[in-house]
Amino acid sequence: MKIFSIEQIRLADKLTIERQNITSDELMERAGTAVFNWMNRQLTTKEVKIHIFCGIGNNGGDGLVIARKLLEQGYSIEVYVVNFSDNRSKDFLLNFDRIKELKLWPKLLTKDSELPNIGAQDVVLDAIFGIGLNRPADDWVAQIIDNINNSGAFVIAVDIPSGLYMEKALSEKDMVTKADYTLTFQLPKLVFLLPETGKYTKYWEALDIGQDPKFLYEEECNTFYLDKYNxxxxxxxxxxxxxxxxxxxxxxxxxxxxxxxxxxxxxxxxxxxxxxxxxxxxxxxxxxxxxxxxxxxxxxxxxxxxxxxxxxxxxxxxxxxxxxxxxxxxxxxxxxxxxxxxxxxxxxxxxxxxxxxxxxxxxxxxxxxxxxxxxxxxxxxxxxxxxxxxxxxxxxxxxxxxxxxxxxxxxxxxxxxxxxxxxxxxxxxxxxxxxxxxxxxxxxxxxxxxxxxxxxxxxxxxxxxxxxxxxxxxxxxxxxxxxxxxxxxxxxxxxxxxxxxxxxxxxxxxxxxxx
Known part of the structure; x- marks a missing residue:
């Protein structure tokens, strides 16, 4: 199984959209649906409280898709938007409007907000930062991540635990979500396999979101996850x-x-x-x-x-x-x-x-x-x-x-x-x-x-x-x-x-x- 760089992942998304004649929003819908389907299979009750933390980029947009689907199926959810920037992706905004149409208004978290109360028996869905992160989180955002880590809740990360970088090491200033499970898209990430960064996810699974198969097969790659097929x-x-x-x-x-x-x-x-x-x-x-x-x-x-x-x-x-x-x-x-x-x-x-x-x-x-x-x-x-x-x-x-x-x-x-x-x-x-x-x-x-x-x-x-x-x-x-x-x-x-x-x-x- 190939392990792509961040540039290759972005190119895979771009070519999938072009070759399959879909919108970026439709690809986001696929990703969110894949995570929802996994969660729906694993959860034994709809009474468990699910806290969904969304950033304001595409990873946050994925989180909003998941939140909408969980809400539609009757799960007990609380949605938070971690407002760390004024620059919101267009697909995030689109899915933000969709969930509001279902009469759910996410709670906006800023540096002046109180930390959410998360129970040890709850579930947390981490969709704050995605693969594009390249600097440490602001101190108040780091406190939110630390609060998640100390809650005792079962933590599911969307694509990558928030705070991890795709292609560089962590520093002492970095705060990273400690995920019990990471549901990543299509292919594994290098950081899951290295001792210093792999410790932030106990288990991971690559979910098929229908990226362009021709690109996945033909794209040259020097890094692999060795499985039985290889x-x-x-x-x-x-x-x-x-x-x-x-x-x-x-x-x-x-x-x-x-x-x-x-x-x-x-x-x-x-x-x-x-x-x-x-x-x-x-x-x-x-x-x-x-x-x-x-x-x-x-x-x-x-x-x-x-x-x-x-x-x-x-x-x-x-x-x-x-x-x-x-x-x-x-x-x-x-x-x-x-x-x-x-x-x-x-x-x-x-x-x-x-x-x-x-x-x-x-x-x-x-x-x-x-x-x-x-x-x-x-x-x-x-x-x-x-x-x-x-x-x-x-x-x-x-x-x-x-x-x-x-x-x-x-x-x-x-x-x-x-x-x-x-x-x-x-x-x-x-x-x-x-x-x-x-x-x-x-x-x-x-x-x-x-x-x-x-x-x-x-x-x-x-x-x-x-x-x-x-x-x-x-x-x-x-x-x-x-x-x-x-x-x-x-x-x-x-x-x-x-x-x-x-x-x-x-x-x-x-x-x-x-x-």
């Missing part, structure tokens, strides 16, 4: 005449004394992701553990008992995953540097392999064009430097990816996959996956996919999706607190099977483009 455009079914050699050979290099489990989980995950063969290269202390716990793997050991000190192997792998449990012993650092300088295989680099790279950046030239890096936030900071906000972080990742010609998988909620200027946010995963070992599992899954001749970008995209989906399926059984990394491995097969299951949200062809 994955199915490049997912490869197996040929019934294939054999284990068809699906590649994954070599996992990692482990050290006390951390053999990391290499074990990565190796198991590579096999569960479909790699034809898996070999684990570990210190001698890991031999018995892996041979016993994972009989499907082949095992090669370093001469050292406790650490990787000399990376030599007598196999010809398709891809090499390196880093889980590796440690940073002096001899390990030397061994990794020597290995990278002579390696010509695709790589998946994680954990201490990344930490060693961050401390020896001259080694980056040896992974150019042939590596996927999977850092967690602190590993990422060591690689690219610190950042002021999430927007700057994304630009730094893009620049690092371009400078080194690598795919970067920035792990976290809505894991971001970056390749050059292309940016993909994952739609799967849950907080239960914030536990030790899940990153090692991801490394193995991605390694196993590269072995099957997926491109580096495709392997990263499919890997994060399947990894997160396995976690989503596993958490149904375990709950978030008890979810473990090995649970994710166990449900990897279920995640692949889930690709074939269809539901109403699976295919949004007009809003997507093959990655």
């Amino acid at each position: 994955i199915l455009t490049f997912y490869k079914s197996r040929d019934r005449f294939s054999h284990k050699g068809t699906y590649g050979h994954s070599l996992i290099i990692g482990g050290s004394y006390g951390k053999i489990g990391a290499a074990l989980m990565s190796s198991e995950a590579a096999l569960h992701a479909g790699s034809g063969l898996v070999t684990a290269f570990v210190p001698k202390c890991g031999y018995q553990t892996i041979q016993t716990a994972f009989p499907e793997a082949m095992v090669i050991t370093d001469d050292d008992e406790n650490y990787i000190t000399d990376i030599k192997f007598g196999v010809n792998p398709t891809v090499i995953g390196i880093g889980p449990g590796l440690g940073k012993h002096k001899k390990t650092i030397t061994a990794l540097a020597k290995f990278l300088k002579g390696n010509d295989k695709p790589l998946v680099l994680d954990a201490d392999a990344l930490n060693i790279l961050s401390e020896n950046k001259e080694l980056l030239e040896f992974i150019n064009g042939k590596a996927i890096l999977t850092p967690h936030p602190k590993e990422l900071e060591r690689l690219i430097g610190s950042w002021e906000n999430d927007f700057e972080k994304l630009e730094l990742i893009k620049q690092f990816s371009k400078d080194n010609n690598v795919v970067v998988v920035a792990k976290g909620s809505h894991t971001a996959v970056v390749y050059g200027d292309q940016l993909f946010f994952n739609s799967t995963g849950n907080p239960g996956m914030a536990t030790g070992g899940t990153g090692d599992v991801l490394t193995g899954i991605i390694t196993g996919l590269v072995a099957q001749n997926y491109s580096l970008l495709q392997a990263a995209l499919l890997g994060v999706y399947i990894h997160g989906r396995a976690g989503d399926l596993a958490v149904i059984r375990s709950g978030v607190e008890a979810l473990t990394a090995t649970d994710v491995i166990d449900f990897t097969g279920d995640a692949f099977l889930d690709l074939y299951k269809k539901n109403k949200n699976d295919y949004q062809e007009n809003a997507n483009k093959t990655p």
Whole structure:
């Protein structure tokens, strides 16, 4: 699913109006109707008090359409117009007149008005500011937003929580509505997927308002919300005449004394992701553990008992995953540097392999064009430097990816996959996956996919999706607190099977483009 810039969203509206021969007011009616229909399906009673806060622009106009429809259906509503400017949009004024024709006069809120009394059992509809906001709200408007946030009411934001900017970070002066649910139009917004701004909406849903499908399909875009439809455009079914050699050979290099489990989980995950063969290269202390716990793997050991000190192997792998449990012993650092300088295989680099790279950046030239890096936030900071906000972080990742010609998988909620200027946010995963070992599992899954001749970008995209989906399926059984990394491995097969299951949200062809 594409994620548009503010200019692209405005162009989509403009072309929809032109190509469908409708007015801007009719498009606003569609948007308001879509939100009303959602609310009408969710609300169990018409007795609940609904407070509708409208600005004086098009977002406020949407709010007035919703208010009119709620009133027509007998809901108990109170409508407020937050009068922060004398410049009202024409469609706002049109809908302001329409609701007055129904004998409802919205309450005008100014800097001298008392704050509305909102009950904890009430519902608030936030339609104060839309996507065009570019400066902090006036202090008195910020007090209205703060009053909403402190009310305890269930808050629904129209398109975007008021106070958020579409394409820049927040400052200390900004006050933002904290929405329980955001009903956005057609496509998700980037700010829903970033930690610093995504926290202002617990849940969001993109409502179809009939924007021009040709534009949605053809418009070039570098930012995507990765869903099942995207994955199915490049997912490869197996040929019934294939054999284990068809699906590649994954070599996992990692482990050290006390951390053999990391290499074990990565190796198991590579096999569960479909790699034809898996070999684990570990210190001698890991031999018995892996041979016993994972009989499907082949095992090669370093001469050292406790650490990787000399990376030599007598196999010809398709891809090499390196880093889980590796440690940073002096001899390990030397061994990794020597290995990278002579390696010509695709790589998946994680954990201490990344930490060693961050401390020896001259080694980056040896992974150019042939590596996927999977850092967690602190590993990422060591690689690219610190950042002021999430927007700057994304630009730094893009620049690092371009400078080194690598795919970067920035792990976290809505894991971001970056390749050059292309940016993909994952739609799967849950907080239960914030536990030790899940990153090692991801490394193995991605390694196993590269072995099957997926491109580096495709392997990263499919890997994060399947990894997160396995976690989503596993958490149904375990709950978030008890979810473990090995649970994710166990449900990897279920995640692949889930690709074939269809539901109403699976295919949004007009809003997507093959990655």
